[in-house]
Each structure stands twice: as structure tokens, then as C-alpha cells.
Amino acid sequence: xxxxxxxxxxxxxxxxxxxxxxxxxxxxxxxxxxxxxxxxxxxxxxxxxxxxxxxxxxxxxxxxxxxxxxxxxxxxxxxxxxxxxxxxxxxxxxx
Numbered sequence: 001x002x003x004x005x006x007x008x009x010x011x012x013x014x015x016x017x018x019x020x021x022x023x024x025x026x027x028x029x030x031x032x033x034x035x036x037x038x039x040x041x042x043x044x045x046x047x048x049x050x051x052x053x054x055x056x057x058x059x060x061x062x063x064x065x066x067x068x069x070x071x072x073x074x075x076x077x078x079x080x081x082x083x084x085x086x087x088x089x090x091x092x093x094x095x
Contacts, residue, residue, distance in 0.1 A: 019083035026090050034090050038082075 023031050049058050064071045 015080040015083040015087075019087050022087050022090050026094060030090050030093050033093075034086055037089070038086065 023034070026034075049055055061071075065075060
């Protein structure tokens with residue numbers, strides 16, 4: 001099923017780099033809305049960590065990022081997923 005999409009340029013390369021291209025080239029309004037959405041999500045996570053007193057756990061996870069290659073891969077995959085979701089939001093609003 002996915003074979004027909006193999007040649008699409010949008011699917012080639014790094015999702016993070018494609019996301020940057022879309023953010024930089026989208027209308028200022030759409031890019032601004034998406035960046036504010038991402039900031040709000042980050043703020044929610046940070047407040048939740050503070051509320052549930054998980055700051056130390058977050059520091060531990062951050063330290064693992066420098067040492068644990070399996071954890072690094074999970075973080076990399078999640079960053080790519082977030083970039084793809086973000087691109088989809090911008091591109092669907094742009095139509």
C-alpha cells in the first residue's frame with residue numbers, strides 16, 4: 001500500500017529538517033499558531049512535572065540522554081513523531 005508513496009520528496013530526509021523548512025516557509029500566522037501550540041505543550045509538561053514533584057526524575061532522564069543509546073533512540077523517534085504531527089497540522093491548515 002505504501003509503495004506508491006516511496007518516491008515522494010516530502011517523505012525523504014530528516015523529519016526535523018522538513019519540519020524546519022515548513023515552519024520557515026509557512027505563513028507567519030500558521031507557523032506562529034503551531035509554535036505557540038508547541039510552547040503550550042512544553043509548559044503543560046513542565047507544570048505537571050513541578051506539580052507532581054518529578055523534577056528530579058526529569059533530571060535523571062536528561063542525564064540518561066547522554067549515556068543510554070536506547071533512550072536516545074526513543075527520544076529521537078519521538079522528536080520525529082512530533083515534527084511529523086506538527087508538519088501535518090501546518091500543511092492541513094494551509095490548504
